[in-house]
Amino acid sequence: xxxxxxxxxxxxxxxxxxxxxxxxxxxxxxxxxxxxxxxxxxxxxxxxxxxxxxxxxxxxxxxxxxxxxxxxxxxxxxxxxxxxxxxxxxxxxxxxxxxxxxxxxxxxxxxxxxxxxxxxxxxxxxx
Numbered sequence: 001x002x003x004x005x006x007x008x009x010x011x012x013x014x015x016x017x018x019x020x021x022x023x024x025x026x027x028x029x030x031x032x033x034x035x036x037x038x039x040x041x042x043x044x045x046x047x048x049x050x051x052x053x054x055x056x057x058x059x060x061x062x063x064x065x066x067x068x069x070x071x072x073x074x075x076x077x078x079x080x081x082x083x084x085x086x087x088x089x090x091x092x093x094x095x096x097x098x099x100x101x102x103x104x105x106x107x108x109x110x111x112x113x114x115x116x117x118x119x120x121x122x123x124x125x126x127x
Contacts, residue, residue, distance in 0.1 A: 011055025
């Protein structure tokens with residue numbers, strides 16, 4: 001379990017660096033409410049991005065399905081609910097901003113190298 005937690009933190013750190021490199025300001029990390037969590041909340045210009053980070057060892061893709069497949073309808077609903085709460089509690093971001101739900105998939109290979117795949121607008125509120 002601790003190894004999975006460390007792996008997840010590693011993927012979140014890589015994703016935060018990636019977003020920062022492309023001009024995003026990290027507003028919040030690991031934002032939690034009862035029933036939900038958002039890994040990274042970032043802003044660039046007038047866009048607020050709620051990013052779910054999924055990190056997996058390459059060999060687990062075959063055993064458990066892809067990281068993207070693990071973000072099912074139930075998980076998306078919880079992310080959206082959590083995002084709505086974040087917007088409500090951070091009212092300065094409630095007007096004049098566009099919101100987007102992205103997914104960052106980190107694959108860690110046996111040699112220690114990683115691949116980051118970043119999917120913009122991976123899902124919407126209506127999904």
